[in-house]
Amino acid sequence: KQEVTQIPAALSVPEGENLVLNCSFTDSAIYNLQWFRQDPGKGLTSLLLIQSSQREQTSGRLNASLDKSSGRSTLYIAASQPGDSATYLCAVRGGNQAGTALIFGKGTTLSVSS
């Protein structure tokens, strides 16, 4: 059974710092991995999608990497801003092409102070 773990559970940084959020998964047979952002009381906003054949994806100040063989992904946030404060969720899809659910980690809650 696939399990997804995110470390740390919470992180507080001052504005301007670069930071890394970690995600690990137990079954390396994934189809893709997706990073989301969730603001308090809101739904999920997709940030980056990495296919299993890819090593990384970039969007603005965000860079996500994937090492499928070791079961790890990182989300790098450059020059953090107070508006980046949110919970960041990592989710993986299994290797069954018939369609499988995203399995989520519990998230990392980020707080960026000005």
Next chain:
Amino acid sequence: GAGVSQSPSNKVTEKGKDVELRCDPISGHTALYWYRQRLGQGLEFLIYFQGNSAPDKSGLPSDRFSAERTGESVSTLTIQRTQQEDSAVYLCASRLTPGGTEAFFGQGTRLTVV
């Protein structure tokens, strides 16, 4: 609409009553997912639809929970004889195909059972 739409956004119900939650996926998205998120917890997978059929119902927590989808569009999640432990945010997501595309989430329905 452009995104996944869920209704109602908030629902307060008395213990023992039945509730129906609605999800309108992005037009043309054949894959649809329901998740539950209890306060302070991660996302729990409930059920996955491909078209109008549900190949994966493994996450439904009890026979009080059921879901259907019609016209390869709208889905309803029904909870019968609600219990206090059913209080959570219920999130719906849709995807263009069951393949390697991004999942997009609605804003969720916050269900409170009193």
